[in-house]
Amino acid sequence: MTTYTDKGPKPDSGRFVCFDHVTFWVGNAKQAASHYCARMGFEPFAYKGLETGSRHVASHAVKQNKIVFVFQSMLEPHKPEDMGKHLVKHGDGVKDVAFQVEDLDAIVKRAKDRGAVVKKEPWEESDEHGSVRMAMVQTYGDTTHTFIDRANYNGLFLPGYKKPMFEDPLLSKLPKGGLNFIDHIVGNQPDQDMVSVAEWYERNLMFHRFWSVDDSQIHTDYSSLRSIVVTNYEETIKMPINEPANGKRKSQIQEYVDYYGGAGVQHIAMNTDDIISAVTNLQARGQHFLQVPKRYYDNLRERLKHSKVDVKENLDTLEKLRILVDFDDNGYLLQIFTKNMQDRPTLFLEVIQRHNHQGFGAGNFKSLFEAIEYDQAERGNL
Known part of the structure; x- marks a missing residue:
């Protein structure tokens, strides 16, 4: 595992602020949005569709x-x-995956000069609440990044969106999700594509390497992976880039690539400041999470005996909820992964809480792989 301290030169113009929003293309947006609200604690936020004058696409935020x-x-x-x-x-x-930016033109010009494919040159959308400027570039696979400058906008979400047409009376009766912001978004690549994708972010967006791990560190009998995390200068947007490494059988990264039909977003990690409450509540809402084997916790207790780190949360509670713990001498993180969010074994979600630890759970990858491999075997894909 490697952490990188060299951020490279600070961009002289243009700034990436944070993740703005994530757009999913789905077969039935109304039902998908309802599912994420019911199971993951989201609430209806904004709508665009036939009733608002959008003739071709329905959007539920x-x-x-x-x-x-x-x-x-x-x-x-x-x-x-x-x-x-x-x-x-x-x-x-x-x-x-949309990023909020400052000085959109500078970011687009630099990306273009360095070889990025600009899918949509900067454009502006307006309504009675002001105007938003946007541009779109191609990243891995069929995935895009939209850059969004909201400096002159004070509307609900984006021009053209209205408040949701209905209130869901069920949601107010359910316990709160407790998820605060996007921590990181992971992209899976076919074998041997990871480095070139990481270099795309370094070259075109002036991101830098933050963390990496290779297959000598992360493997089971069946699965192994390599990962490079890239981030913007301010380190507010973290994008891990994964690829499979050869194992005895098909790794879960390769399973993703096969079922997704190429590179794409594998999971979205959402940060919470109280993972025990969040997971308790999400389970009560019916969200399914991966179950790591009990021996993981026996092993964890043993490892923690020899560590300087003091995990504040009750280990019995973490075990009951199947929350994973990764740690080093300075701190620890707590994380858990949902099962796949759709029938294809592609996208899933992560809930993460950090205590002075900026890693990505490398110490848990093996246990996580074993849990995923159990599910893979059930699907006949191991």
Whole structure:
């Protein structure tokens, strides 16, 4: 495992502020949004569709604190054509990861000068609440990044969106999700593509390497992976890039690539300041999480005896909820992963709480792989 301290030169203009929102292309946006609200603690936030004058695409935005997910579906059989093709190939999944930026033009010009494919040159959208400027670039696979400058906008979400048309009376009766902001978003790549993708972020967006791990450190009998985490200068946007490494059988990264039809977003990690309450509540809402074997906790207690770190949470409670712990001499993190959020074994979610620890759970990868491999075996894909 390697952590990197060299951020490289500070960009002289343009700044990446934070994750803005994540757009999913799905078969049925209304139902997908409802599922994330019911199970993961989101609330309906904004809507765009036939009733608001959007003739081709329905968009349901849901929100939880600073996290915004937008689910979009086509309204006509063959329009938009690219959305139809995307759904046939990939199934439900993340199409776009949007970043909030300052000085959009500088960021786009620099990315373009350095070789990025600009899918949509800067454009502006307006309504009675002001205007938003945006641009879109191509990243790995069919995934895009939209850059969003909101400096002159004070509306609900984006121009064209209205408040949701209905209130869901069930949601107020359910316990709170307790998720605060997007911690990181992971992209899976086919074998041997990870380095070139990480270099794309370094070159075109002036991101830098933050953390990495290779397959000599992360492997089981069946699975192994390599990962490089890239981040912006301020380190507010973290994007781990994974690839499979050869194992005896098909790794879960390769399973993702096979079922998704190429590179794409594998999981979205959401930060909480109380993972025990969050997971207790999400389980009460019916969200399914991966179950690591009991021996993980026997092993963990043994390892913690020889560590300087003091885990404040009750280990019996963490074991009961199947929350994972990763630690070093300075701190620790707590994390848990949902099962797949759709029928294809592609995208899932993570809940994470950090205590002075900026890693990504490398110490848990082996246990996590074993849990995923158990599920893979059930699917006949190991």
